[in-house]
Amino acid sequence: MSKSECFLGIDVGSVSTNIVLIDESGTIxxxxxxxxxxxxxxxxxxxxxxxxxxYSSSINVKGVGTTGSGRQLAGxxxxxxxxxxxxxxxxxxxxxxxxDVRTILEIGGQDSKIIFLHNGVVSDFAMNTVCAAGTGSFLxxxxxxxxxxxxxxxxxxxxxASPVRIAGRCAVFAESDMIHKQQTGxxxxxxxxxxxxxxxxxxxxxxxxxxxxxxxxxxxGGVAANVGIVAAFERELNKKxxxxxxxxxxxAYGAALIAKEKIQSSNAQTKxxxxxxxxxxxxxxxxxxxxxSNQCEIIEILANNKCxxxxxxxxxxxxxxxxxx
Amino acid sequence: MxxxxxxxxxxxxxxxxxxxxxxxxxxxxxxxxxKTLAYGSPHSPESICLPFKTILGDMLYGIQNGADxxxxxxxxxxCRLGYYGDLQRVIINDLGYxxxxxxxxxxxxxxxxxxxxxxxxxxxxxxxxxxxxxxxAIKTVFFTEALYxxxxxxxxxxxQNGKTDIIMGIFHKKLRDTRGYSSIKRLIKKxxxxxxxxxxxxxxxxxxxxxxxxxxxxxxxxxxLEAVKKLGxxxxxxxxxxxxxxxxxxxxxxKLSPIRLKNKPRLAAREFIKVDDVGGHGIETIADTIGAKxxxxxxxxxxxxxxxxxxxxxATFSEIQKRYDLPIMTLIxxxxxxxxxxxxxxxAFVDMLERRKQLQEMDLVNAKSGMSELS
Numbered sequence: 290m291s292k293s294e295c296f297l298g299i300d301v302g303s304v305s306t307n308i309v310l311i312d313e314s315g316t317i318x319x320x321x322x323x324x325x326x327x328x329x330x331x332x333x334x335x336x337x338x339x340x341x342x343x344y345s346s347s348i349n350v351k352g353v354g355t356t357g358s359g360r361q362l363a364g365x366x367x368x369x370x371x372x373x374x375x376x377x378x379x380x381x382x383x384x385x386x387x388x389d390v391r392t393i394l395e396i397g398g399q400d401s402k403i404i405f406l407h408n409g410v411v412s413d414f415a416m417n418t419v420c421a422a423g424t425g426s427f428l429x430x431x432x433x434x435x436x437x438x439x440x441x442x443x444x445x446x447x448x449x450a451s452p453v454r455i456a457g458r459c460a461v462f463a464e465s466d467m468i469h470k471q472q473t474g475x476x477x478x479x480x481x482x483x484x485x486x487x488x489x490x491x492x493x494x495x496x497x498x499x500x501x502x503x504x505x506x507x508x509x510g511g512v513a514a515n516v517g518i519v520a521a522f523e524r525e526l527n528k529k530x531x532x533x534x535x536x537x538x539x540x541a542y543g544a545a546l547i548a549k550e551k552i553q554s555s556n557a558q559t560k561x562x563x564x565x566x567x568x569x570x571x572x573x574x575x576x577x578x579x580x581x582s583n584q585c586e587i588i589e590i591l592a593n594n595k596c597x598x599x600x601x602x603x604x605x606x607x608x609x610x611x612x613x614x
Numbered sequence: 615m616x617x618x619x620x621x622x623x624x625x626x627x628x629x630x631x632x633x634x635x636x637x638x639x640x641x642x643x644x645x646x647x648x649k650t651l652a653y654g655s656p657h658s659p660e661s662i663c664l665p666f667k668t669i670l671g672d673m674l675y676g677i678q679n680g681a682d683x684x685x686x687x688x689x690x691x692x693c694r695l696g697y698y699g700d701l702q703r704v705i706i707n708d709l710g711y712x713x714x715x716x717x718x719x720x721x722x723x724x725x726x727x728x729x730x731x732x733x734x735x736x737x738x739x740x741x742x743x744x745x746x747x748x749x750x751a752i753k754t755v756f757f758t759e760a761l762y763x764x765x766x767x768x769x770x771x772x773x774q775n776g777k778t779d780i781i782m783g784i785f786h787k788k789l790r791d792t793r794g795y796s797s798i799k800r801l802i803k804k805x806x807x808x809x810x811x812x813x814x815x816x817x818x819x820x821x822x823x824x825x826x827x828x829x830x831x832x833x834x835x836x837x838x839l840e841a842v843k844k845l846g847x848x849x850x851x852x853x854x855x856x857x858x859x860x861x862x863x864x865x866x867x868x869k870l871s872p873i874r875l876k877n878k879p880r881l882a883a884r885e886f887i888k889v890d891d892v893g894g895h896g897i898e899t900i901a902d903t904i905g906a907k908x909x910x911x912x913x914x915x916x917x918x919x920x921x922x923x924x925x926x927x928x929a930t931f932s933e934i935q936k937r938y939d940l941p942i943m944t945l946i947x948x949x950x951x952x953x954x955x956x957x958x959x960x961x962a963f964v965d966m967l968e969r970r971k972q973l974q975e976m977d978l979v980n981a982k983s984g985m986s987e988l989s
Contacts, residue, residue, distance in 0.1 A: 358955070408973070411969065413966075414962060416955065499932060582645050
């Protein structure tokens with residue numbers, strides 16, 4: 290039996306690590322959504338093992354792309370052909386789903402973004418600048434505090450009967466305001482709905498900044514699973530929001546698509562280390578360089594106690610060192 | 615007497631020449647880093663901008679290392695910078711240090727005021743020495759600027775990534791122990807020669823990005839998380855109009871000149887904002903952004919959190935963007951800025967500019983072929 294040719298996309302984010310396997314035509318064969326839980330290396334490796342156990346005998350990985358805040362790390366561990374930022378990855382994936390998409394709303398664990406497209410090209414984007422209120426982690430935390438499973442959190446908002454206004458500017462203030470509203474006797478459903486509305490208001494004010502949001506609108510990222518937020522967006526914008534089928538792994542999907550495009554257009558060999566390499570033991574070490582006043586924190590990534598990458602230095606002394614090896 | 619002065623990017627090179635030539639002893643704090651911030655932060659108001667904290671850190675370092683006089687040139691329009699010096703003096707006095715302060719409020723001072731203020735520093739020195747050292751210092755500003763501009767030119771075009779950074783790194787290291795105008799000039803010349811040897815990609819046309827925003831964050835690599843280097847290594851040619859040279863020309867040389875020139879960029883900004891001054895370099899930010907149309911592929915504004923003039927300038931951007939179809943991104947920095955998110959924004963912006971450029975070129979080709987078909 291000949292092995293089918295596949296491409297891998299890996300998105301190492303703050304909250305989730307996603308792995309997507311696509312075939313030559315760009316169709317998703319497998320997707321994994323794993324919680325990063327602060328251990329990106331372990332989660333990445335266990336994810337790769339899952340893919341390996343299931344598919345290593347039937348597929349041939351032709352290319353790998355990584356994205357997300359841990360894209361460098363994932364890139365050196367698996368051997369990536371492309372290492373791309375999330376904005377590009379998300380827009381490529383969205384365009385595959387809805388080719389004429391004009392606006393992408395993306396809310397992830399630690400950041401939120403809005404991407405505007407025009408004629409199939411990103412024409413403008415914005416990421417939350419100084420505050421993380423209104424991102425996935427904050428919703429996670431509130432769900433945990435109210436002892437509601439995050440999966441059901443949004444559904445509560447739909448049951449709201451009367452509006453409650455929550456201060457959504459800052460995560461800390463939003464939380465105190467929620468507690469205050471609880472103590473004055475508001476119903477939980479109303480408070481959660483108020484929170485959803487506050488987040489949407491905050492998002493549109495700080496990211497969209499009055500720019501025109503045109504249809505089709507795609508909503509991606511883990512928070513798209515929250516029906517309360519989706520409903521709040523639709524109410525506020527008075528427009529239809531499309532949630533793609535694989536909304537939670539769009540970053541990884543985009544990375545896989547970009548890797549596919551690069552490999553297919555250049556006919557290059559993949560830099561993927563293969564599924565065997567994940568059996569190495571990986572660890573990270575941080576050292577402080579004292580050569581100059583910058584005192585950079587250098588991160589070393591070790592595979593079987595051998596250094597495979599270093600970064601974090603401003604002068605390039607350490608990162609150059611590894612390239613020479 | 616021992617002098618200390620805060621950093622602002624590469625300005626210390628010229629100040630060194632100035633003080634060496636006059637013959638004033640001085641302490642320079644290490645180039646801005648985490649420790650500088652650790653010196654300044656605990657004694658600064660919490661929500662004040664990043665430059666205030668690092669500048670205070672520089673001063674405290676200098677004082678703790680033997681300086682008895684602090685020299686600081688600031689003050690421009692209605693920015694908090696006007697109160698900077700006074701606030702820092704009060705803080706330093708409250709900490710129990712008994713030192714002299716010489717604050718040059720360049721925004722309002724006449725040349726005579728300046729000489730008067732500098733008098734205690736130059737006691738016993740001849741006028742000739744003073745004038746000569748000022749001239750040499752200003753010459754150094756221009757030399758240094760040219761070197762930095764050239765490194766921006768090579769960095770985005772170099773064949774092997776990182777060559778320019780290494781040469782500039784060595785330059786900075788050597789600079790610490792180099793004293794006097796002629797040795798510094800020689801070092802700059804030598805570094806430039808080194809940079810000329812860097813192998814460049816042929817027929818490569820980089821994207822061009824204009825940096826605008828608050829002057830200190832633009833000039834201090836620590837404050838802007840090395841935006842110039844990061845963009846350069848992504849293959850982008852970076853231009854920064856608000857430089858030390860600009861500062862010296864605008865606030866010093868033009869003050870001396872008897873002819874009052876029309877401020878053309880400021881007039882250009884009137885298209886979007888009908889006031890002359892919003893403090894700091896807010897108007898310049900708007901003017902430079904407008905000036906970037908047609909010349910640059912995109913504009914990046916950088917300012918420290920809570921910087922009032924730049925917040926006002928930023929408000930005009932959505933309108934500028936609409937009218938001129940010019941991509942603009944704003945980055946706000948403070949000590950809490952995460953480097954990963956910062957890098958992501960820069961990369962995404964560059965990606966976007968690249969795709970736009972490709973499309974524009976394709977449109978151009980299509981338009982041309984369309985024309986030939988018509989004829």
